[in-house]
Amino acid sequence: MVKVIIKMKRIFGIKNNKKAKKMQRNKTDEPIIKNNVKDLKDLREIIYNCADEYKDKTVFTIKHVYGKNIGYENIGYDRLLDDINKLESSLIRSGADAIVFDSKQIDKIREIQQNNKTSVKYFICMDNNENFDNISELLLKGERILKSGNTDYINAKIDENKMAILLFTSGTTSKSKAVMLSQRNIASDVYAMKCVEDIRTSDTNIAFLPLHHIFGSTMLIMAIACGAKTVFTDGLRYIQKNLKEYEVSIFVGVPVLNEAIYKAVAK
Numbered sequence: 001m002v003k004v005i006i007k008m009k010r011i012f013g014i015k016n017n018k019k020a021k022k023m024q025r026n027k028t029d030e031p032i033i034k035n036n037v038k039d040l041k042d043l044r045e046i047i048y049n050c051a052d053e054y055k056d057k058t059v060f061t062i063k064h065v066y067g068k069n070i071g072y073e074n075i076g077y078d079r080l081l082d083d084i085n086k087l088e089s090s091l092i093r094s095g096a097d098a099i100v101f102d103s104k105q106i107d108k109i110r111e112i113q114q115n116n117k118t119s120v121k122y123f124i125c126m127d128n129n130e131n132f133d134n135i136s137e138l139l140l141k142g143e144r145i146l147k148s149g150n151t152d153y154i155n156a157k158i159d160e161n162k163m164a165i166l167l168f169t170s171g172t173t174s175k176s177k178a179v180m181l182s183q184r185n186i187a188s189d190v191y192a193m194k195c196v197e198d199i200r201t202s203d204t205n206i207a208f209l210p211l212h213h214i215f216g217s218t219m220l221i222m223a224i225a226c227g228a229k230t231v232f233t234d235g236l237r238y239i240q241k242n243l244k245e246y247e248v249s250i251f252v253g254v255p256v257l258n259e260a261i262y263k264a265v266a267k
Contacts (some may be wrong), residue, residue: 051077065237069260091118093178094166098122103129160184167214179214189218190225201227205250206242208233208257219252 060075125132205223209216231246
């Protein structure tokens with residue numbers, strides 16, 4: 001500990017104040033043994049225990065860079081646990097039969113399988129993985145069925161008023177809410193937007209908002225309905241670069257991000 005403090009002094013210029021002295025411990029001091037430390041058996045227990053014990057504290061601070069503007073987001077311990085449980089909770093509440101996921105989520109998906117609390121029967125991975133069905137194989141199967149002359153899927157009658165998509169709100173103020181939408185709901189939104197927005201075939205839309213949120217997914221369909229081109233961002237930090245790269249003319253985002261980009265462009 002003494003060596004660490006000295007090094008910190010050298011790097012950050014910490015003065016030898018009372019607080020720094022308190023942090024130091026002489027080499028002759030005996031190690032401090034704490035008797036109230038919980039013996040946790042695995043990482044899950046550690047996360048759950050910390051989320052309960054430190055729920056009012058910050059676990060991560062994330063820096064967001066919008067051009068030359070910088071913002072900071074604090075993630076609380078309570079949200080950490082909520083983010084871990086959110087997927088399983090959403091699957092339980094929705095009664096979903098299938099889930100399509102990225103290979104980065106495989107550990108979480110395996111845990112959901114082991115817990116066996118959901119009604120999911122089909123686990124479909126976006127990438128090739130021998131333990132799960134994958135999108136590429138399913139597309140090939142579907143293509144073979146169509147080539148064989150079976151057009152049941154293409155000619156299937158659509159009930160425009162039946163629930164077609166179940167979206168969950170972000171849960172900023174309380175537990176996330178499931179929003180039931182029909183194809184007619186989405187088509188009505190697109191129609192209403194086309195009546196007031198001047199989106200042209202020469203426009204380029206950048207898909208920045210998550211497609212599992214209604215604004216992001218509806219805007220993508222809106223761009224398609226207007227004959228516009230859609231491109232996809234490389235990530236939050238590359239927004240400014242992508243705007244120039246693709247010569248974007250349509251950007252749909254949240255107010256804070258829009259303001260930051262506007263300031264960056266204005267400079």
